[in-house]
Amino acid sequence: LGKKMRMVRPWHRLPREAVAAPSLAVFKARLDRTLTSAAPPRGGRAVPGMAGRLLRGCVRAAGLCPRRAFGEAAGLRDMGFSQEQAQRLLGVESRLSPQRREAAVAQLLLLGLNAEAILGLLERRPELLRMPTERLQERAGKLRGLGLDGGQLQRALIRCPELFTLPRKRMAAAVRLLRERCLFTAEQLREVLWTCPNVLLEEPHQLHHHFQYVYFRMGVQQKEMVKARLFRMPFAELRNRHIFLERRGLYQTPCKGQTQTNNPKLKDIIQLSEKDFLANVAHSTPEEFEVFKKLLAREEEEKEEEEEEEENRDALYTEEDEDFDSEGSKPARE
């Protein structure tokens, strides 16, 4: 009861339409939206978990159980799904128990996703339904902690549902890399994350290489990288386009300290479709670019082979050296 008492004050501050909800799930969703959008009480942050905590408290207090009151489809409908959407949703992982389904969906609703987005997400990633709600909640909290909220979080999740299933360590490593090695500011990181959430899925060393290539080889600063949505394009494709421009004499690595260049904007290199890129930036033909890509791939392959050979040879030398050391230099040491 003490908990209930503490919950009363924020309850009274809620807008009327949030309180007068037709069902629990809709109420949850509205409550969450209100909590995240409204100015947080007493200067604190709008804690996303708050809605859940609040609700759980309320539900327990009222002795309600949402599952008993409605049929499964009806339950989903009450959460804000249309009849057709509810049917489709029930088709995903159809053997799953209704409780778990509803719990997961409710959790997603709580994240601020709308019905259509949830449906799309679950149809692409049915395994999300099987995840324990705590994990969904924890991950969402993590993403919010990185500064993603409301619409941004929703867009990031729709673009990249793997964010839920990604191991926590991997995610932390990628974030650390972006902040500490690549020196993105917190604000830039937030923008990178909601525009290109797939960046978190990349192997850290590949991500680092990706960044360094653009920073050193192409001479582009973090600010422009963020604006150009750098990580949306796979690295191999970016390199194809950049080297193509470079060999055509249309791109030059700026010298140290040089700020003015004639290089095309990173945005134009990354965001245009291949056809438009060739027509407007590279001024070339698809035939040429096709051949170029093949040639570059072969060059790269051979360079790697050569390096491997070199390494093998070096290894051989060091082994010989060691042999020599062990035989030749022993007496000297003694």
Place this chain on the structure above:
Amino acid sequence: MAALGGCGPVVAALLRRGPAPGLRPVPRRYLYKKKWAATAPRIPCTRLALHHFDVNYSLQLKDLWPSVRASLLCEQKYGALLNNFSADDYVTQELELMNATDFVSEGSRKAQQGAAAEEVRREESRPQEVPGKVRTVMQTETQAEMSPPLRASISSNIKCYTYPRGDITRFRPARQDSLGILDYYLMDAASLLPVLALNVQRGDLVLDLCAAPGGKTLALLQTGLCGHLAANDVSISRTKRLYSILNSYIPKNIRETVSVTSYDGRDWKQLEGGTFHKVLVDVPCTTDRHAVMEEENNIFHKRRTKERQMLPMLQLQLLMAGILATKPGGKVVYSTCSLSSLQNECVVERAVDIAETQFNISVHVEDLSHFRMLFQDTFSFFSDCRLGELVLPHLTANFGPMYFCKLHRV
């Protein structure tokens, strides 16, 4: 060797061109230990070369330059010059199975079709002709007034296989037949065009003034028509390479008819003037492709600046020597592997001028535009060449650069 005389090591160095695709078919850079200390040049020669080309060729080629630039910086394409002296009969089949085609025979087929179409047109303009006579008339006519395309390709026994446009497959290394003779020679297919333009006829006395490393000389021998072939190159070490190629491709009895010499090409006129029917002057040049790709032996090295600036002069002297070595009525083909008009058209213009004024020899530039028509499927030609023809490298057909111009000594 004594004949090298006063020209000294400078010329020897001048005539040294980049490593041409020789016995080693797959282009491969040799490994070497990099110097990192003070001796390493601060700006690589390839960068200097590229900068130089950016400045000059963007004016000369305009919108085409970016495409040519990218092609120069990518792997070049090769052609397999078939060795007619090899006993290996399966090579052709093998190559055709790999989808390669002989661009020379394709060109000549096109020429024949073109000629036939012309005939038909002529026939139609003379409707009173009796049908039975048509064939004989046609035959005599083709022999009497062959259209230039037909003439260009009819004599040639040269076969050179290339992969189609956009295909980047490589040829396997050349193989020996039972007698130890290699089955094909891998070279830039565009290098054959000057030889085709020379159009050797049976019994012609032919001079290759700057022969090493021997690709074009080998092609000249493949025609099987040379009455006598003189191959000269100023550099002794490079003539050694010429010898080694002749050794691995040509049977002994034919090899012995080739006379290989090491004179300075510029002094040729003093030795034997006005004796050859056909002269090939494939001069040393900036070797554009080599200059932007390889650091070694790069003409854009700071130490070779003077030498590079003197190149057009040397080229002019060599072409003059070539013209003077030709019989009246003979042909000279001048070729370079550079895009620079300063080393191409300008040299030809100056040479024609000097021949007229100083030697009182009249020289005409022959029109080779039919080459453009015949071989446009294989090579991409530059359409705005004032004199002669220029093959531009293109990513889908990465041959060249190759400039060639045919002169007729009246």
